[in-house]
Structure formats: structure tokens, C-alpha cells
Amino acid sequence: MSGTEQNSETTTLSGAEILIRALTDQGVEVIFGYPGGAVLPIYDALFAQNNIRHILVRQEGGAVHAAEGYARSTGKPGVVLVTSGPGATNAVTGLTDAMMDSIPIICLTGQVASHLIGNDAFQEADTIGITRPCTKHNYLVQDTDEMGRIVHEAFYVATHGRPGPVVIDLPKDICVNQGHYEKPDLENLHHKTYRPPMEGKATSIMRAVEMMAGARRPIFYTGGGLINSGPEACARLRELVRLTGYPITSTLMGLGAYPASDDRFLGMLGMHGTYEANNAMHDCDVMICLGARFDDRITGRLDAFSPNSRKIHVDIDPSSINKNISVDLPVIGDVGKVIEQMLAQWKSGGYKPDPSALNDWWTTIQKWRSRDCLAYTQDTDIIKPQYAIQRLYELTKDQDTYITTEVGQHQMWAAQFYKFEEPNRWMTSGGLGTMGYGLPAAVGVQIAHPNSLVVDISGEASFMMNVQELSTAMQYRLPLKIFILNNRWMGMVRQWQQLLHGSRFSETYSEALPDFVKLADSFGATGLVIERSGELDDSIRKMLETDGLVIADVRVAQEENCFPMVPSGAAHNEMILADDQNAERPKVTGDGMALV
Amino acid sequence: MSEKPEIAPKHTIAVLVDNEPGVLARVVGLFSGRGYNIESLTVAEVDASQDRSRINIVTSGSEMIIDQIRAQLERLVPVFNVVDLTEDGPSVERELALVKVVGKGENRIEALRVADIFRARAVDSTLGSFVFEVTGDSGKVNAFIDLMQPLGLTEVSRTGVVAIARGADAM
Ligand SMILES: Cc1ncc(C[n+]2csc(CCOP(=O)(O)OP(=O)(O)O)c2C)c(N)n1
Ligand SMILES: [Mg+2]
Numbered sequence: 001m002s003g004t005e006q007n008s009e010t011t012t013l014s015g016a017e018i019l020i021r022a023l024t025d026q027g028v029e030v031i032f033g034y035p036g037g038a039v040l041p042i043y044d045a046l047f048a049q050n051n052i053r054h055i056l057v058r059q060e061g062g063a064v065h066a067a068e069g070y071a072r073s074t075g076k077p078g079v080v081l082v083t084s085g086p087g088a089t090n091a092v093t094g095l096t097d098a099m100m101d102s103i104p105i106i107c108l109t110g111q112v113a114s115h116l117i118g119n120d121a122f123q124e125a126d127t128i129g130i131t132r133p134c135t136k137h138n139y140l141v142q143d144t145d146e147m148g149r150i151v152h153e154a155f156y157v158a159t160h161g162r163p164g165p166v167v168i169d170l171p172k173d174i175c176v177n178q179g180h181y182e183k184p185d186l187e188n189l190h191h192k193t194y195r196p197p198m199e200g201k202a203t204s205i206m207r208a209v210e211m212m213a214g215a216r217r218p219i220f221y222t223g224g225g226l227i228n229s230g231p232e233a234c235a236r237l238r239e240l241v242r243l244t245g246y247p248i249t250s251t252l253m254g255l256g257a258y259p260a261s262d263d264r265f266l267g268m269l270g271m272h273g274t275y276e277a278n279n280a281m282h283d284c285d286v287m288i289c290l291g292a293r294f295d296d297r298i299t300g301r302l303d304a305f306s307p308n309s310r311k312i313h314v315d316i317d318p319s320s321i322n323k324n325i326s327v328d329l330p331v332i333g334d335v336g337k338v339i340e341q342m343l344a345q346w347k348s349g350g351y352k353p354d355p356s357a358l359n360d361w362w363t364t365i366q367k368w369r370s371r372d373c374l375a376y377t378q379d380t381d382i383i384k385p386q387y388a389i390q391r392l393y394e395l396t397k398d399q400d401t402y403i404t405t406e407v408g409q410h411q412m413w414a415a416q417f418y419k420f421e422e423p424n425r426w427m428t429s430g431g432l433g434t435m436g437y438g439l440p441a442a443v444g445v446q447i448a449h450p451n452s453l454v455v456d457i458s459g460e461a462s463f464m465m466n467v468q469e470l471s472t473a474m475q476y477r478l479p480l481k482i483f484i485l486n487n488r489w490m491g492m493v494r495q496w497q498q499l500l501h502g503s504r505f506s507e508t509y510s511e512a513l514p515d516f517v518k519l520a521d522s523f524g525a526t527g528l529v530i531e532r533s534g535e536l537d538d539s540i541r542k543m544l545e546t547d548g549l550v551i552a553d554v555r556v557a558q559e560e561n562c563f564p565m566v567p568s569g570a571a572h573n574e575m576i577l578a579d580d581q582n583a584e585r586p587k588v589t590g591d592g593m594a595l596v
Numbered sequence: 597m598s599e600k601p602e603i604a605p606k607h608t609i610a611v612l613v614d615n616e617p618g619v620l621a622r623v624v625g626l627f628s629g630r631g632y633n634i635e636s637l638t639v640a641e642v643d644a645s646q647d648r649s650r651i652n653i654v655t656s657g658s659e660m661i662i663d664q665i666r667a668q669l670e671r672l673v674p675v676f677n678v679v680d681l682t683e684d685g686p687s688v689e690r691e692l693a694l695v696k697v698v699g700k701g702e703n704r705i706e707a708l709r710v711a712d713i714f715r716a717r718a719v720d721s722t723l724g725s726f727v728f729e730v731t732g733d734s735g736k737v738n739a740f741i742d743l744m745q746p747l748g749l750t751e752v753s754r755t756g757v758v759a760i761a762r763g764a765d766a767m
Contacts, residue, residue, distance in 0.1 A: 193613075
């Protein structure tokens with residue numbers, strides 16, 4: 001990295017002190033961490049200062065998810081500090097999660113002293129080797145004088161281009177030794193090799209806008225890249241949709257980039273997407289993919305994916321182009337910047353799409369919409385999970401609310417029924433699908449937004465995966481609301497077993513569940529059970545009004561399945577709807593089964 | 597119904613990297629992690645003053661895979677530049693092999709004769725053996741090795757392919 005300020009004084013500090021200085025210079029306010037022998041010098045340096053707050057988690061995996069929640073809800077990188085060996089290996093799931101969902105994370109891992117590396121020393125692990133494939137980049141600091149430069153470079157790499165996790169491995173002696181540190185000119189940092197593109201090529205923008213304007217059945221297919229690009233990108237997206245009048249759908253990761261309540265929004269697409277979104281994707285003639293990556297949960301069967309469309313793909317990462325689906329027009333650049341360029345081009349070119357074609361397209365879409373694919377019946381005392389989320393939405397939508405989820409049916413129902421109007425309000429594990437993400441992520445969100453309402457929409461099985469983080473939440477008096485859709489099953493797996501494996505429910509019943517009220521009680525939190533649909537609203541209100549952390553054990557219909565569903569190996573227009581005659585027993589071929 | 601096996605053409609890809617620790621592991625890990633082929637790999641520092649190394653990789657795959665390989669390589673932080681030498685115009689490829697041939701009498705004389713035709717040099721010799729150094733494209737090296745087989749070939753050490761684009765332009 002270059003850009004160091006000239007003539008500034010340099011001082012000698014310990015490596016740990018340099019680390020803390022550099023983090024402070026980066027504007028870091030919070031670190032999520034867990035101590036151990038190899039990082040004691042760093043904990044010492046933390047102890048001696050007041051700029052950075054340390055949040056003590058209960059397991060290192062929780063630290064990374066908390067940092068992800070912090071990052072996703074603020075747009076700033078999340079910072080993690082763990083010890084060597086088991087501390088670092090516990091962080092691996094979170095790092096992989098952040099890698100898959102492009103979340104900027106700086107993970108500081110302790111390491112045994114330099115001279116012990118390679119000796120199978122106590123709590124030594126080859127952290128650099130283990131984390132190489134699950135980080136955007138990683139560094140082993142080998143010289144205390146290099147500490148500052150590497151920290152700043154790591155932040156640059158984590159936050160520029162397609163964001164991702166970066167590990168800095170810190171041998172103990174490097175943290176103890178004295179070295180020099182100079183604050184670089186952070187505005188003008190640039191990297192020796194890494195130069196992600198920002199603006200799209202002018203000729204590509206021109207062609208893209210022409211293709212868009214000539215469309216008869218267009219659709220915007222948007223993803224998490226918009227959230228990463230930032231609120232400005234989302235504002236421009238709104239303008240582009242308004243200007244063109246085209247329908248828009250979003251991936252799981254992109255929810256909130258465009259307001260869900262707007263009429264142009266067709267809901268989420270993909271495996272559990274809406275009938276209208278998936279059909280519109282299948283039948284469109286021009287697809288404008290903005291910051292999404294055509295992953296397999298979106299496309300369904302590849303050779304049947306949107307067969308008659310020309311596709312524009314805007315992505316900051318060239319390796320996302322033509323990876324799964326070959327596209328007609330790639331535009332490499334930051335999606336916010338590219339949309340800005342598109343807007344300028346559209347306006348200056350005075351483009352006007354064919355109104356009658358667009359009208360026909362909307363008529364077709366309305367027909368799909370009228371199928372009302374998310375309909376369910378709430379006709380008994382037993383709470384339908386969809387109803388629970390719908391009521392939660394109605395009772396929290398006017399507040400300053402952030403939602404996290406775990407992984408499973410409850411996650412998909414949350415995506416379908418909770419309407420997100422703004423970006424950065426929705427934290428979920430998309431790419432990796434990590435059960436146990438939601439509770440620690442909620443911790444991170446609440447630390448960043450102490451006065452907001454933070455709800456973890458959870459499943460009873462996922463909740464148990466990082467349940468220890470309740471203790472973290474209690475230590476920092478975080479008033480999280482944990483809304484468990486308790487169906488006593490690993491519901492999503494049970495659903496697959498029912499639909500694809502002849503209802504052989506192998507090991508998916510949530511046996512020996514704890515009494516969640518007593519569990520809450522033992523941590524000093526409040527627990528409540530919600531059993532009847534008639535009491536749902538009052539109990540949700542009670543949950544929201546109760547000070548401090550609340551666990552709501554919502555007993556929902558146990559055998560409810562999540563529809564619509566594009567079964568494995570099927571095309572978008574072959575989705576199963578809840579009210580289909582054969583919804584509960586679709587024909588899935590052997591091929592489809594292996595496709596997952 | 598039998599499908600036509602897809603012919604996966606070979607590509608030689610040159611990667612210019614910052615010579616930092618672990619950079620080779622990163623490149624190789626990318627290939628194994630994503631299921632790409634490596635048929636040959638060479639690495640060496642090429643610019644000490646700028647700490648740059650060059651990695652030459654021979655791989656194979658469909659056009660889509662080769663494009664992916666290139667994009668994935670470019671995504672690695674310490675990578676300066678990636679060039680598909682096979683795609684981007686004519687290039688020169690060379691490989692060096694050291695070939696040990698053990699034998700006496702007629703075979704020994706024949707080995708020397710073949711070496712002469714291939715412009716291979718004997719870089720070591722004893723009364724019962726030679727080590728030949730042969731340079732050329734991989735096809736030539738393969739042909740030399742094939743011919744030495746019946747003449748007492750016992751061991752081969754090859755560098756793998758190094759390659760460079762023809763013409764005045766530099767990578
Ligand atoms: C760490 C991890 N292990 C296993 C899985 C596979 N898996 C996906 S959903 C699911 C069940 C989740 O059950 P629960 O949390 O009760 O949610 P539900 O589907 O019932 O709403 C499982 C086991 C996973 N996603 N993550
Ligand atoms: Mg469950």
C-alpha cells in the first residue's frame with residue numbers, strides 16, 4: 001500500500017499497540033472476540049485504551065456472526081478477535097458464511113510465537129492454510145513493523161470490490177515486539193495489485209440501456225450486491241424502476257433494496273419465490289440482473305432457466321459472469337455506480353419503452369399474481385407459521401426494526417411474509433445457510449443499534465446451535481426479541497424428507513427440547529409461550545413491551561410445508577403451489593434428487 | 597444414447613503474481629477447490645526488484661471453464677495480471693527435461709545418436725549411463741522420452757511448460 005503521509009513522527013510501540021492504533025485509525029468502534037493465550041498481549045493493549053469496545057461472545061463462531069450482523073446492518077466492516085488453534089478453527093464457519101454472502105469482516109487470529117510455527121505447538125493450527133479458501137485474503141504478520149500496513153491493507157481488501165472476510169494471523173512475539181507505526185493517508189490508499197473496477201464501460205452501459213428500452217417483457221432481478229453497494233445504490237435502483245416502470249424481483253440477500261410494499265415488486269424469486277416472480281423470470285425477454293449471481297437456488301434447472309431472454313449482468317466480480325448462466329451483456333462495475341450511469345444514459349437518450357407491450361406484460365403478471373401463491377388458511381386455534389410472521393410484521397412494521405433469522409422454513413416464511421422497505425434491515429445466512437446465525441447476528445445488530453428493535457426469527461432447532469450467545473446478550477443487556485417458530489421439527493429437512501424421500505423422517509424430530517421459558521429464566525431473561533392463534537397479537541405485544549431480552553416460544557402447526565417450491569431439478573414454471581392437488585407428493589426424478 | 601465426449605482444449609495461462617508467502621498455495625488451492633485441471637505448473641521469480649513471480653499453468657476445459665479460471669485467478673488479491681497465451685495469439689512454449697538412460701553396447705550408441713537428432717546434450721555420463729538434457733515443446737520432449745524408453749530409460753525429470761507470447765508486446 002502506498003500513500004503514507006510524509007514527515008509525520010514515528011514512534012515505537014508494541015505490535016499489539018500498533019494493532020489497536022491502526023484499528024482506531026480505521027474508525028473501529030467494536031470488536032467481537034474471545035481471549036486466549038496467544039492473544040493476551042492484544043487483550044492487554046485493549047485494556048489500556050477506551051476507543052474500542054470489546055464484546056465478549058461465548059463461542060468464537062458467535063463472534064463472526066455477530067460481526068456479520070454488525071456489518072450488514074451498518075455497512076461498516078465487522079471486526080473479530082480470537083485466539084490461536086481452537087479459537088481460529090471455531091471462526092471458520094462464520095468466515096465461510098461471510099465469504100459466501102460477501103460480508104466485509106476483519107478477523108484477527110492469535111498465533112503461536114513465530115519460532116514455534118510448524119512445531120505442533122500448544123494451540124497451534126495452520127490458520128492461514130485452513131482459512132485460505134474461506135477468506136477473500138489472509139495475512140500472516142511476520143514483522144512488527146509491517147503490522148500497521150497489513151491492518152490497513154486488510155481493511156482495504158475487505159471493503160473494496162466484492163466485500164469479504166480477511167484474516168490477519170498474529171504470532172504472539174510479533175504482538176509483543178516493538179515496532180514503528182505511522183498513520184497512512186487513508187483516503188489515498190491504493191493496493192499494489194488489487195484494483196476492483198467501479199464504473200461500467202460506457203459502451204456496455206449504452207448497449208444495456210438500449211436492450212432495456214427495447215424490451216417487451218423486461219424484469220429486474222436484483223441481489224445482495226445492492227445492499228453491499230449501499231443505500232445510495234438502493235435509492236438509484238428505486239429511481240430506475242420508477243423511470244422504466246418495469247417489474248422487479250429480488251434474491252433472499254437483496255430483500256429491502258427495493259420496497260416490498262411497492263406494486264412493482266413481485267416478491268422474492270427462486271426455490272421458495274413467488275409464482276409471479278418465477279414465472280416472470282421464465283417468460284421475460286430481457287433480464288437485467290443487478291448485483292446477483294445466478295446461484296442454483298435461484299435458477300432451478302439450468303437448461304430451462306429463462307430460455308427466451310437476453311440477459312444483462314451487472315456485477316463487480318468478473319468471476320460471477322458466465323459462471324452458471326451465460327449472459328448476453330456483462331457489465332463489470334459497482335452496481336450503484338452502474339445504475340447511476342444507466343440512469344444518466346436513459347435520461348439523456350430520451351428512451352421510452354413500448355407502452356402497449358409493457359401493458360400486456362403487466363396484465364400477464366397480474367394474472368400470475370392473482371394466483372395468490374402465498375395464501376394459507378388460518379382456520380383453527382393452531383397457529384400457522386405464516387400467520388405468526390404476518391402478525392409480527394404488522395405489529396413491528398412502524399417501528400425501527402431489524403430482523404435476523406436462522407435457517408430453515410421459518411427463514412423462508414420470514415422472507416415471504418415480512419416486508420422490508422429499506423436496505424440493511426434484513427440479516428440472514430443466504431449462501432452458506434448456517435443454522436445458528438441469527439442469534440449472534442442479532443447481538444451484532446443490537447450492539448450497532450442499541451435503541452432499535454431487533455428480532456431474531458428462529459426455529460427451535462437452529463436456536464439450539466448458538467444458544468450460548470444468550471449469555472452475551474444478557475451481559476450487554478441487549479433487549480433482543482427471539483421469536484421461535486417452534487414446530488418441533490427440523491422443518492425444512494422434514495419437508496424434503498416428506499416430498500423427496502417417501503416421508504421417512506430420519507433423525508429430524510426435535511426431541512428433548514428444553515423448556516424455553518425456564519431457559520430464558522435461567523439466563524435472567526423473560527420467556528413466554530404462545531399457543532393459540534387468538535392470543536398471538538396480545539402475546540407479540542407483550543414480547544415487544546417487555547423490557548430486556550424475551551424468548552417467545554411460538555408453538556406453530558408442526559407439519560406445515562413451505563410453498564411455493566421449485567423442486568430440485570425443475571424449471572421455474574414447474575413450481576409446486578400449496579393448493580395444488582399433489583402439492584404434498586410431487587414427482588421428483590432420481591436426477592432431481594441428486595441435484596439437491 | 598451416448599453423448600459425444602466434449603473435447604477440452606488445452607490452454608497455457610501465465611499469471612504474474614506478487615511474490616508473497618502462500619501465493620502458490622492460493623493459486624493451486626483455487627484449481628483443486630473448484631475442480632479445475634492442472635496438467636503442468638511452473639513457478640519462478642521473474643523480477644526480483646519488484647518481487648514478482650510468474651506462474652505458467654497448462655490446463656484444459658471448455659471455453660466457459662477457461663473464462664472462469666481466468667476470472668477466478670484475477671480475483672486473487674496478489675495477482676497482477678493473467679494472460680491466456682493460447683487464446684491471445686501466437687506464443688512460444690518450452691520445456692526442459694533431464695532424462696537418465698542406462699545401458700551398454702549398441703543401445704548406448706543408439707541413445708547418443710537419438711540425442712544428437714533431438715539436439716539433446718549429455719550433461720552427465722558414466723561408463724554405463726547418460727543424463728541427457730533436452731529442450732523443446734512438450735511434444736518434442738515426449739517424443740524423445742518415447743524413443744529412449746527401449747534404450748534403457750530409467751528416470752525422467754521435467755520442468756513443465758514455460759511460455760511467452762510472440763512479438764514485441766510484454767505482459
Ligand atoms: C449448521 C447447519 N447444519 C445443518 C443444516 C441443514 N438444515 C437446514 S434447515 C434445517 C432444519 C432447521 O430446523 P429449525 O431451526 O427448527 O427450522 P424450521 O425449518 O423448522 O423452521 C437443517 C438441519 C444447516 N442448514 N446448517
Ligand atoms: Mg423447527
